[in-house]
Amino acid sequence: MPTPLARGRSADVFALDSGRVLRRYRDGADVSAEAEVMAYVGGLGFPVPRVDSADGTDLVMERLDGPTMLDALVSGTLDPADGGRQLADLHTRLHALPARLSRDPAVRVVHLDLHPQNVMLSSRGAVVIDWRNATEGPPDLDTAMTALIMAQIAVDPAHDLAELAAAGVRGFLARSDGDPRRALDEAVALRAADPNLTRDEARLLPAAAALIAAPE
Ligand SMILES: Nc1ncnc2c1ncn2[C@@H]1O[C@H](COP(=O)(O)OP(=O)(O)OP(=O)(O)O)[C@@H](O)[C@H]1O
Ligand SMILES: [Mg+2]
Known part of the structure; x- marks a missing residue:
């Protein structure tokens, strides 16, 4: 068993x-x-x-060993700015690959759920799991989704990890290639359509988008 x-x-x-x-x-x-x-x-x-x-x-x-990136952030073994930069680097590497299906050079493999709970810090390095939402599309949409997922926590005053998430978003945006803001509206629409999103999470979407649009 x-x-x-x-x-x-x-x-x-x-x-x-x-x-x-x-x-x-x-x-x-x-x-x-x-x-x-x-x-x-x-x-x-x-x-x-x-x-x-x-x-x-x-x-x-x-089977991967090691904690998820979220566990490492919460336990303090990973600094949130570093975590944000690592996430940005994973996006950069993923989006450097040619798409599998599309012949359009602007279209790449996108994960669309690349947040700290879907990265495991294994002994062979950071490994990305949970490819359920993966498809092909514009890289900016992928980075916008990651920024939005973290920003939703950053703008939730009731969330214990709000400050950590805010630092993560800043590190992520500073390091990201392209411009996640170009795909922000599309990312908000995708996120709003996610059946796993709670009503409280959905309510925070506009504030989360505003944080990404003007992070300072
Ligand atoms: N290959 C693996 N090796 C070890 N642990 C894993 C592996 N894949 C997943 N896990 C563990 O299972 C958890 C859930 O995995 P995953 O994110 O794929 O499920 P999910 O139901 O799609 O998650 P979500 O809640 O993000 O929708 C991960 O956070 C991780 O702790
Ligand atoms: Mg997951």
Whole structure:
């Protein structure tokens, strides 16, 4: 019987053995599209878990050691400005790759959920997980989504991590390539349409967008 390891908003993750995990969607979603993206970017040297099999709701992949970037930020082993810069660098590396499907040079693989809980600081470096939303599109949309996700926490006065998130957004925006502000409206619309967003989170979207538009 696999051992439960973690529970995300949409998936349960089980340890299969010391080297592999099973990630299973609870909502019946199919993993084949994200497994293809992971295999594609992994083959080009981008840090993702090795995919062993993808079948229906189940993805079997390399088990990563180390904390998530969020855990490292919360425990204080990672400075938020550094975390923001690391996230920006992961975007830069991802967007440097040619798209898998599109022939339009402005279109790249985009993750669209590249926040500190979806980065694991493993012994082989920062590795990006949770490719459910991955698709192809403008890199600015990807960076706008990351900035927006962090800004939603930064502008929430009730959130314990608000200050950490604000420092993370500043570090991220200062280091990001392109201009996330160009895709901010589209990112707000995408985020607003996310069924996993709570009503409180949705209410903070305009303030979060304003923080990115004028971060100082
Ligand atoms: N390959 C892996 N190795 C070790 N732990 C993992 C791995 N993949 C995921 N995890 C753990 O499981 C958690 C949830 O994974 P993931 O983000 O893929 O699920 P999710 O349900 O899509 O999450 P979200 O809540 O972001 O929607 C991660 O934060 C991490 O702690
Ligand atoms: Mg996740």
